[in-house]
Structure formats: structure tokens, C-alpha cells
Amino acid sequence: VIAENNVNTTLMNFGFPKEPVIHGSVSELDKHYGLDKDSIAKEIKENMQYRISVLRDVHVQATIRQSSEEMDFAILTLNDDLYTLTPMTLRKSSELRQTESVHALGFPSVYSMVTDAEKKNSESAVVTSGTVNKVGESDFSTENSFYNDVLTVEHSAIITAGNSGGPLVDNNGYVVGINAAGNTNSTVNIAVSINNVMLTMDALGIDYTT
Secondary structure: OOOHHHEEEEEOOOOOOOOOOOOOOHHHHHHHHOOOHHHHHHHHHHHEEEEEEEEOOEEEEEEEEEEEOOOOEEEEEEOOOOOOOOOOOEOOHHHOOOOOEEEEEEOHHHOOOHHHHOOOOHHHOEEEEEEEEEEEEEEEEOOOOEEEEEEEEEEOOOOOOOOOOOEEEOOOOOEEEEEEEOOOOOOOEEEEEHHHHHHHHHHHOOOOOO
8 A cells, every 4th residue: 555654453343352453463362362363354344444644543434446465565545535545656666776775664663552652643753764675576575474486676775674564765755665574683685576567457447746
């Protein structure tokens, strides 16, 4: 999701705690409620609400237009128009050069703090910088996902828990990928190529800026 930094998710009531539970807490739910991860993921997907943060506790509801588990992204449709946000410009990751500078945006400090996460905006995003290692299809896995022959950008901008899902941008602020996995002890971090999203939006007739 291009603006996933501003997307907050809340679980509906289906036997889990009334307090919101954010992405990354699957193992805790598994431990306390005796559900396997596949069952938890299914319940979350079917009962999750999506909200775009406008200002502090003001939100706009959104629904999933299309999604891909294999490529790890979702396209949302807003239920109301927003007139103060400017869409980010997209750039094909295939145009990136090795050693070109890139920057990862996100909110790692609010990984486990949903209340604070709802108050975050673009001005409070954390930015880490690095360079492109390579662009191409790769296989890699995270705690909850496996990526098979997915077009990715391997880079050295640090990605930590909480800012995966945020955009990877070039020096012009153009989105070249969606950050997916990283390690604070490694210079290898992975972003899913924005080409995947662009091809999907082309097929669905969704306009975007390049």
C-alpha cells in the first residue's frame, strides 16, 4: 500500500481482546488463545477494518480493492475523498542503479503502540537511508510470509519492526518499493518492487503519478 504508513488496523470482536491488536502479534495470539497462525490470519483478514489517518483521531474508512499475498501488497479504496494529501510519485524499480541512494520511511517506535500510531503523520515518520544493492527476482522469508520469485529491491537502508510496509523512495521522493523485511544487524534489507503494484493498477485501470 503506497500510504501504508498511515493505515491503522483494528480487530473486530470475534473472541479476541477488545483492545486493538496490530500486525506482528500473531505469535502472542497463538500462545494465549491456542489458535494456529493460519486460523488467526484468516480471522484477521475477514474481520479487519482499515482506516486512513487524517489528523490525530480523525480517520477515513477504507476497503480493499485488490490484494496479493504472494507480492505482499494491498490496494485500498477510500470511502471519502481527501483533498489535502498529494499522491506520491511512482518510479519503476527497474530504473534503479546499484549504489543509488534510497530511503525507507516508517514508524518503528510505534510498532506495539496502536494508540500513538493513530496520531502519526508524514511529519513524524522515521527515515533511514542506504544504497541499492541489487534489483531482481528473489526468494526470501519472514516470520509470517514467504516470497517466491518476487521482484524486489535489496538495499542497505535499515528496516526494523514497525516500518515494514512503508515506502522505499529515491532522492526525489519517488516510490520505488514497499519495504518488506530487514535486520538491524545486517545491511541486507528487502523491498517489494513497486513495479508489481504499477502492473496491477494498470490492469485495474487505476491512475497514478509517474
